[in-house]
Amino acid sequence: MNIDENFKKFSLSKEEAKKKIEKLHQEINYHRYLYHVLDKEEISPEALDSLKKELFDLEQQFPDLITPDSPTQRIGGKPLKEFKKVKHPTPMLSFNDAFSKEDMYAWEKRFLDFLGNHIHHSDKFYYCELKLDGLAIELQYKNGVFVCGATRGDGYIGEDVTQNLKTIEAIPLRLLDKKEVIENLKKEKLDHIVKRLEKNFPDEIIARGEVFMHRKDFEALNKEQIKKNLKPYANPRNVAAGSIRQLDPKITASRHLDSYAYILVTDLGQKTHEEEHLILKAFGFKINPYNEPAKNLEEVFAFHDKWWKNREKLPYEIDGIVVILNNEEDFKRASYIGKAPRAAIAYKFALKQTTTQVLDILVQVGRTGVLTPVAMLKPVNVGGVTITRSTLHNFEEIKRLGLKIGDTVIVGRAGDVIPQIIQVLPNLRTGKEKKLEIPSLCPMCGSKIIKEENGIIYRCSNKKCFAMNRRCLYHFVSKTAFDIEGMGPKIIDRLLDEGLIRDAADIFKLEEGDLAILEGFGEKSAANLVQSIRNHKKINLRRFIYALGILHVGEKTADALADKIISIKKIKRPMEILEIMEKIPQNDLETLEDIGPKVAKSIKDFFEEKNNRELIKKLDEADIEIETPFKELKKLQGKIFVLTGALNSITREEAKEQIRQLGGKVSSSVSKNIDFVVEGENPGSKIKKAKELNLKIIKEKEFLEMIEKGE
């Protein structure tokens, strides 16, 4: 199987992209309707986010396929009927999402290209904020008094939830007075703002922020719900949103919500987004102390990483970070892309559920011969780690899921750990999907497959097949072969049983998330093992040959074979071994040290066998790099001698030993591959044959010179 080929197979032409985009519209709209209007959930909000991201990426690839009704072009839900409507002074927009560094680089490029050369450079180029997982609100103050608070609604018109917001202590009912504000601004050294406000203190302030619930309050509330035999709430965000939309403010008050302000809509001359926060603070708003400027994307990544690791330590939930171009003038000039600001982005934490595509379903033969289907996935980050495959356990599971090759699926991590296909999204099918046929013959050895009584388990009938494969894998990773630390027989067994590997090459394709099935394996040990595997992608030729597990080829023979290959060509890739081995005839191999006809045949057979050639090709594709350490070539390196007749000043055994020590080989029979025939006294019939073959014949004197001085 070649994943790249499958990638191509499923990559879309413009016509196909158009169809896929339409299908994504329908699917996203359907789930949004369920979620927002009917209060139902068929897929998680995270999976829905992932679908939106897929649509966004496809639209970036084919921008002329963006339609005004695309779900990427809209903002929130419609305002509820019960509340008074409030028109926002400027639209309350949502941001585009990024899920990876690549997405962030693409975002940076998009807005930099748009802004061109005229851009303000600074050590505080970006401003990073914790992305609170709550509900966006807008707060209006007249002469310092809180007069109106609204939800986002559809982005243009929101709901008036003033009474409810007044119950939240973090939201000031009255702002600080002019003297205090100016005092505070002076402390922050915002002299240009001070100057402006001293002259003209605003009678209206509009700010935006987020209302959210602390985790401990959420847990307490759910305990109450359970006590009252009521359904527990799904997450703090839903409760925060629900609490704000309560018609009875007493209920809102009982929910202990919190709030941070993060946007100052009113123009007070703020030059950066950071200043905006300081001004908000000077007026008495609560701002998040963990927000920070960043010099470049590297610093943004460090901020993202720090908060991904520390998110559990916060008393409230965050679902990523918000990154904004700090300079206000450039930010404004960057304007909008679709309906989101071009120079701001929500860089979300890895989703625990996400959508991806099943590129193929492989049938693996486990440690005990049980066939296990495994979905090969378009690599995707789930909950912080990349997964490339997901075990399907058995063929029943494929039936249960209704899964076909090429399907778009939702993947998650069961118990937050084990990668799993949760659901197939059949509405997104393009017609190219294929059903998996249960094989009747073993994909490894071609023997018959037996269906066991329970009708779920299929097993290869050839015990030797899987036992041998298992042993080969143990050998492959062992100390004297690839020496992959941390990967012993126990782990190999587990990976085989789950169908995550079938052959040695599969080991090099494992990603951190794929190892989650290993019991007692935390993210750290998975990361270590993946690192250990990657560190062993470079291997010297002798070890590589030994690791292949060729019958009768031990370390010493592998050494001799490696020398022979190197004497022909200094190779770098596994495929080159195949090319060279094709050129070495069996009788040539027989001239190598320790290699008799039996071993030579075994070597020849190995490199001719289809499965072995396939494995070497796969190892090549897995980027295994062969190292051929520089060995000083010996005087007679690779030269083959035949000795005939008696030598005077040296015994035959001594002569053989000398030749070997100088890197040469001694053969007992004459053939066209012989480099020198040493003719002693009373030579045998070998001389006749050597003459017939036109070989180079040397006398004892010449030979002695050769072994003393070389050729």
Ligand code: IVH
């Ligand atoms: S906005 C451009 N800051 O995330 C101004 N929004 O997906 C930068 N959100 O609609 C500051 N935490 O409801 C900003 N610290 C934060 C936020 C935040 C959560 C929400 C907000 C927005 C959505 C975007």
